[in-house]
Amino acid sequence: MSLIPSRSLARALFPALLAVVLAVSACARGGGSDRPPEPGDRAVAKVQDETIWASDVKREAVAQGLVGEGEPLDVTSDLFRRVLDEVIDQKLLAREAERRGLDNSALAQRRLAATRERILGDMLVETVVNGTIDDKAVETIYREQVRLAETSEEIRSRLILSRTREEADAVIGLLAQGSAFEAVAQQRSIDEATRFSGGDLGYATLDVLPQAYADALRDKPAGSTVGPFQTEGGWAVLRVEDRRRETPPTLEQARPQIVRYLTYEGVRQLLEQLRGKAEVDVLLDGEATTREPASAPAKAPAAPAAVPAAPPLVVPAAPAPVKAR
Incomplete structure (x- = not known):
């Protein structure tokens, strides 16, 4: 039995704001500082002059969905070592890309800037939204959903x-x-x-x-x-x-789902406030939507006149969310 309405969960999925992207964390040089970025942090590896901290590995494991945000990750575990190897490999790749000057291209700068914006958005969510989620809010949602839930x-x-x-x-x-x-x-x-x-x-x-x-x-x-x-x-x-x-789930069993729901709802409300205060102009019209961007691959030569052209590809609309149990 699902306590939180599936429609509310589906409509508020913002993975771009809730994921920490390794690409930028690898490319953003730490400058070789030996000062722990977080209290009690531990240095676990060094790539040339750059220190990798346990929090870097934990953050990547969370971003990949291997562990939850509040779950521990033992530095002696096989999972920690596997993710650490991935972080090391990514830093080596980033260093080589810098050596070759790939980070100076206009495309690289745009992609790095876009990923920086995602991370800043994630930090805003952690600061503004997650700070409002406490035990009282979770318990209030739980009691209300148990009251409304129809048990089978x-x-x-x-x-x-x-x-x-x-x-x-x-x-x-x-x-x-x-x-x-x-x-x-x-x-x-x-x-x-x-x-x-x-x-x-x-x-x-x-x-x-x-x-x-x-x-x-x-x-x-x-x-x-x-x-x-x-x-x-x-x-x-x-x-x-x-x-x-049917026995409803306990508060502790339902807590992760309720926290996700409150997080998504908080993000939705925050975005509504930001859009209400900002000027956002979507520069698309019927003609613009049919044009390909300048970076699109060159079109193949046209087919001979005797061969009929293929019909245009129609991309179906995304299906409606499936009601979860």
């Missing part, structure tokens, strides 16, 4: 899967004679994933079960034996062990 019913069931209808009918006969469902599942079921646990499928809501199972279990009370009915894997016999209301 969960069903715990057991399965005996047979190859043929005749084998399934024989299973029904054994159960009618008083054989325990769990014992028959271990002896007769062909479903290797569940047979050794007595056919236990655990708790699940109907919408995540295969359609044939959901249809068979929909209105059956606890204690019912259902089947046999045909499925893609064979002939199934089910036993309904229990029915209960």
